[in-house]
Amino acid sequence: MTDEFVMSEGMVVAMRYVLTDGPFRGGSGEVWQARDRNLDDRLVALKRARFDRHGLEVFRQLQRERSALIELNHSHVVTLYDVVPVDSAGEEAGYWLVMEWVSGGSLAAVMKNASKGEEALLSPGEAAVYGRQIATALAAVHAKNIIHGDVKPGNLFWSPDGDNVKLGDFGTALRLDDNTTARANIWLTPGYAAPEVKLHGTPRPESDVYSLGCTLYALMTGWPPVHIGPKSTARPWWARRDRLGTTADLGPIHDALSAMLRPEVAARPSAADAAALLARAADRAERTGRGRLWRRLAVSALAVVVFASTAWFVSLVTRDDAASATDGVLGDPRTADPCALIDATAFSRFGSTMLDRAYGNFQRCDVIVSPGFDAPVDVEVQFEEKPLEEGVVPARHVGEFEIVGWPPESDACVRGLPLTPSDGGTSVIVNVDFHDDPGSTDLCVFADVAADVAARSLDRLRQAGQVLPRRSFRDGSLAHLDACSLLKGDALAAEIPGVDAATPDIGYGRWQCRWRSTTDAIEVDVRFDQSEPMDATDGQPTTITDREAFVSPEGDGHGTCVVNVMNRTYHGQYGRTVAEMLQVTVSEHKAGDLPTCQKATALATAAAAALPPK
Known part of the structure; x- marks a missing residue:
């Protein structure tokens, strides 16, 4: 089947419908916007078979659509107004479907x-x-x-x-x-x-x-x-x-x-x-107050206003921070936004995507990619407050920034980007793994895309003399606290023999702190976490200092015990409930039946007592 007549704006179909915009090509036909001259220039949609190598099947699809719509008259079905023949020669020249023009777009x-x-x-x-x-x-x-x-x-x-x-x-x-x-x-x-x-x-x-x-x-x-x-x-x-x-x-x-x-x-x-x-x-x-948001009419205008006001605010902040950060791109580590280094649309060719700002500790941002044909993939970008060890995957450069990597594993792929010397040895880590069950996708393809996006963003900031966009945290958030201040020396010494309480390993933003024993193979890690609210499948429910908590033996591998203490919940992105938690993990790498969870619970109780009142 061939198309003998090329349509264009201004042409008139059936002496009535003036084509005004198009064609919009979809899977089952070619669609034009048109004005109906007989009904006060009402906007309509004209749809016909698209004549390409799939033309015959698409033509048959259009026949099915006509057959279905001609029998339907429902307020929530796109209305079929008219059927007019296509002005073309041939046995299967077909017809135009004249339908309601639905201007709001698809969901x-x-x-x-x-x-x-x-x-x-x-x-x-x-x-x-x-x-x-x-x-x-x-x-x-x-x-x-x-x-x-x-x-x-x-x-x-x-x-x-x-x-x-x-x-x-x-x-x-x-x-x-x-x-x-x-x-x-x-x-x-x-x-x-x-x-x-x-x-x-x-x-x-x-x-x-x-x-x-x-x-x-x-x-x-x-x-x-x-x-x-x-x-x-x-x-x-x-x-x-x-x-x-x-x-x-x-x-x-x-x-x-x-x-x-x-x-x-x-x-x-x-x-x-x-x-x-x-x-x-x-x-x-x-x-229950969880009804409609009544925001559809204003969403486009609101997006423009929010974008404009956000861009204005960010430009002021980045210029001020840049003045005090010399040639660095990080600025204040606690307010640097890791989501500015990842773009969900960069992964849209792999499947549906979702940006998640509230998963894990506060220094990370995730994009979940669902390919449809394979297991969902979690692309994580986070800040690490330490220099990178040399990667064995050959380094490459994007502008002034180097991307290094490590050999891929079956269930993970990692890339790293050292920031500038003025950023205190901070690095950006890209970690990609399977979000649910293992799959067969090449995770390093995702890691390389994410690393390129992050490097380009950093290079643009460096060239402009700016730092990363800022973010803020809600009142009552654990992000305002110092994890290293929650456990005092006496509480540590009571549970960890020979602990070096004075020199912990301090994580990025002071949102994580780790102490080690100098005499035994014991470690305690205190960090903040965000996820969906927990239940009994995540650990044994208990109460610690009037807060809901969950104790998970072997929660981080053999010889470990993880205690999660709920701080607060809030409504995050997409209407989901997000829980902020204090997480205490004790690891004992010794033979024998050691009371790991007793130690972890005691230390979690001491740390939770230092949290602000709920």
Whole structure:
């Protein structure tokens, strides 16, 4: 099939529709924005098959979309206004679909913008409200014996008022009596397709419900809840154990998603029942103060204002700090922002990404990359207050900054960047490992990308005579404290024979401190940590100085005991609950049954007593 007529802006289709912008090319056709001269220049979308080497299949997709939409009239389905023939010769010249112009864009932009820190992901209340709208749309679709077949963020669209969403792109739709269900194996979207579709290529109406559950989860957390391993086996989110799995803060929508994401088709609710579950979740969210944020209309303008004001503030801070930092790029170590050295969009070609500012100690920033075809990858950038040992991977330079590395391991890859002499021997460390289960991805590809991004950022700052952007911490944060001041000599001596209390190893920002015994193979490490709130699966629950705590024997390997003491929780990025913790680890590298956890608990009690009151 060939396209005999090249379309361009200003051309008129069917003596009525004036093409004003385009083409916008998608997977199932070519879309133009147009003005309808017969209806006061109303904006519409004109969609036709894209005539390339896939033209015949795309043409058939368009036929399916026309067939589905022509039967539907629903407030949360993109409206089909008209069908007009394409002015072209040939048996399969086809037609234009004249549809509602949905100016708000797709919900895929929510995840993309969130990965760049420009917009929050959906709250549980928002997800429940918008999810109910799409569930009612799916109920209407299924009532016509039609399966959408590809529910995902990219096929949900904001209405112009920003308060509603609509289901679009029916190019993969099929009827329940079709004999072409094997086609689902070709068109499924990894991460959103139901287990029966991935394994057998047999979509059902409940498959759309499962995909909607995956979509809502992704819009709240940054990626879909299923893990596609090397053998394409799907594990639903409740079977996982990672920080965005069972412990994600799903709030009032938890029960609805649990039902929608059941692996057995017969156990899932229908779309109508899912709509009812989500409506109840939205009501609970409103009652508990976790409802909609009502920010869609203003999000673009707000992003511009926030960006402009942030850039102005950062430029003032960096100029002032630069004046006192000579030729250094770090500035005050405690306020230097490690997230300024990592860019989530640099990894978007590998899969969906999410920037995480609150994972681990305060000197690090992470990007979680979910390739879809392999295990999620954690790209970590952090400051270390010590010179780098010489790496054995050949060094390379980006501007004035050197990147060194070490031989890759099966589950990790590390790169390092020494900062300037004026930065007191501080280095930037890039550590990449698998976030959940081991995978087969080459982790050093990610490490090299992250190191290049960090080096380019540092070089730009150095050339401009500036230091890294600043950040601030909330009142009551452990980031304001000195970990080395929490344990006094007498408390250390009571538990660690021969301890050298006067000369600890001090970590970056004084957020970590380590003491060693001079007579025994015993160490105690005190540091601050951030993660999701803990539960009994993370250690034995207990109470230390009126604070919730968890004791984990062997928590950091053989001969260790880790005690985590909760300091506070707060609502962090993407509506997730983040816990700040004091972490005390005792390591005893001696034979015999030593009371490691007794020592760790005693030292954690002494350190927690030095924390400010809650």
